[in-house]
Amino acid sequence: MTQPAVDGAKDWSAIDRAVYVHSSTNLQQHLVDGPMVLTRGEGVRVFDGDGKAYIEAMSGLWCAGLGFSEKRLADAAYKQMTTLPYYHNFQGKTADVTIELAERLVALAPKPLTKIMFASSGSEANDTAIKLVWYYNNARGKPAKKKIISREQAYHGVTIAAGSLTRLKAIYDGFDLPIDRIRHVGCPHHYKLAQDGESEEQFATRLADELDAKIREEGPDTVAAFIAEPIMGAGGVIVPPATYFEKIQRVLKTHDVLLICDEVITGFGRIGTMFGAEKFGIAPDIMTLGKQMTSAYAPMSAILMRESIFESIAAESGKRGTFGHGYTYSGHPVSAAVALETLRIYEERDILGHVNRITPTFQSLLESYSNHPLVGEVRGEGLLAAVQLVQSKSPKKFFDTTAGLAKYLVARGHEHGVILRVLQNDAVAFAPPLISTEDDLKQIADLFGRALDDTLKVARERGLVN
Ligand SMILES: Cc1ncc(COP(=O)(O)O)c(C=O)c1O
Numbered sequence: 001m002t003q004p005a006v007d008g009a010k011d012w013s014a015i016d017r018a019v020y021v022h023s024s025t026n027l028q029q030h031l032v033d034g035p036m037v038l039t040r041g042e043g044v045r046v047f048d049g050d051g052k053a054y055i056e057a058m059s060g061l062w063c064a065g066l067g068f069s070e071k072r073l074a075d076a077a078y079k080q081m082t083t084l085p086y087y088h089n090f091q092g093k094t095a096d097v098t099i100e101l102a103e104r105l106v107a108l109a110p111k112p113l114t115k116i117m118f119a120s121s122g123s124e125a126n127d128t129a130i131k132l133v134w135y136y137n138n139a140r141g142k143p144a145k146k147k148i149i150s151r152e153q154a155y156h157g158v159t160i161a162a163g164s165l166t167r168l169k170a171i172y173d174g175f176d177l178p179i180d181r182i183r184h185v186g187c188p189h190h191y192k193l194a195q196d197g198e199s200e201e202q203f204a205t206r207l208a209d210e211l212d213a214k215i216r217e218e219g220p221d222t223v224a225a226f227i228a229e230p231i232m233g234a235g236g237v238i239v240p241p242a243t244y245f246e247k248i249q250r251v252l253k254t255h256d257v258l259l260i261c262d263e264v265i266t267g268f269g270r271i272g273t274m275f276g277a278e279k280f281g282i283a284p285d286i287m288t289l290g291k292q293m294t295s296a297y298a299p300m301s302a303i304l305m306r307e308s309i310f311e312s313i314a315a316e317s318g319k320r321g322t323f324g325h326g327y328t329y330s331g332h333p334v335s336a337a338v339a340l341e342t343l344r345i346y347e348e349r350d351i352l353g354h355v356n357r358i359t360p361t362f363q364s365l366l367e368s369y370s371n372h373p374l375v376g377e378v379r380g381e382g383l384l385a386a387v388q389l390v391q392s393k394s395p396k397k398f399f400d401t402t403a404g405l406a407k408y409l410v411a412r413g414h415e416h417g418v419i420l421r422v423l424q425n426d427a428v429a430f431a432p433p434l435i436s437t438e439d440d441l442k443q444i445a446d447l448f449g450r451a452l453d454d455t456l457k458v459a460r461e462r463g464l465v466n
Pocket of ligand 1: 061120121122123124126155156157158229233234262263264265290
């Protein structure tokens with residue numbers, strides 16, 4: 001979207017096109033379209049240079065849970081910056097505030113997780129999880145047990161290792177990914193992938209059997225871990241079929257394969273429980289966190305592990321002389337102070353209770369579009385959802401990937417003043433801020449509905465639907 005000068009002095013659009021390389025963007029097309037420049041935020045809304053308001057139905061990238069103007073987080077950052085703005089955690093050092101956060105997060109996390117490390121992004125957290133698993137299996141005398149199994153349509157980040165766990169075409173193409181030692185099994189999307197008449201439970205059994213067969217085929221002595229988002233986010237907001245995690249965990253136990261639970265999106269109340277692990281009965285060996293941990297006001301991620309993993313890696317580091325891993329910004333005190341304040345706000349304002357109170361409104365507002373000619377499925381949990389566009393409901397037919405209808409819908413959404421996101425296979429994602437009111441959700445649904453009708457009109461004009 002091209003925009004004129006923002007403040008009368010600078011033409012941000014021209015400068016952007018001249019110098020700035022964007023993420024996840026068609027860079028060539030961007031030179032024509034120019035950026036969408038946001039200049040300010042207030043509550044669940046962001047504003048562009050012309051003062052146009054957009055309701056942020058994606059919390060940015062599923063992360064700004066407390067919206068865009070939480071002063072307490074700014075104050076917490078300022079206070080920390082004027083007390084101890086930086087310290088690292090190498091060679092046994094750290095800031096007091098980081099220890100406080102570590103204690104708080106371990107207390108919040110699912111029971112078996114007792115130790116924590118920090119990084120700055122979800123990708124770094126998942127890279128770290130892979131390194132932990134490798135170090136751990138070297139430590140316990142299983143040097144061949146190194147493969148990590150992920151799933152089709154998973155999203156675990158974009159760094160070389162985490163990007164290999166991700167299984168989306170755009171993340172691989174042109175980047176020579178995935179690296180070796182990474183394998184993938186099926187995506188648990190019942191609506192799209194179940195066979196005719198197959199129940200959720202039967203589908204889950206088939207996927208667990210597939211995982212079991214994959215581990216046997218690779219050799220259990222070579223498979224170290226399985227990684228999963230409780231609900232897949234960027235791959236389509238895929239809610240697992242009933243009994244899926246129960247069956248998957250049984251298979252993993254049989255083969256002594258660790259479970260890494262990627263809660264970068266699902267952590268901190270997004271789906272109505274503190275973590276997705278609670279919702280789906282997952283007992284992770286390692287868990288990664290990010291995004292809503294600081295409500296995205298400062299970059300920070302975390303990796304939690306079981307005591308037994310810590311004991312092995314601690315003993316190994318004793319033998320080797322050091323645990324040779326960590327980043328300059330691991331446990332950054334400003335991010336830690338912001339995270340602590342975020343957690344205090346979640347608790348004081350009972351954000352979890354709020355999410356659960358507004359979830360039925362949110363899900364039923366979206367559900368009300370399920371009779372729309374373009375909508376095949378509405379799926380989600382808590383304040384996380386996707387609307388699946390289809391060319392035909394019966395027989396079920398998805399649009400050709402080149403039709404670009406969800407992309408068009410999201411662009412129309414921008415025109416109407418709502419920020420949504422296109423996912424794989426013409427799904428449209430929703431992850432509104434956790435502080436959204438029922439009125440905010442109604443506005444999101446209403447503006448989405450207008451964009452959906454615009455899209456139907458175009459689909460008809462192009463002869464794609466009747
Ligand atoms: C489930 C999940 N894991 C990991 C990541 C990567 O996080 P980051 O972009 O902070 O590296 C994301 C990002 O969206 C994610 O959704």
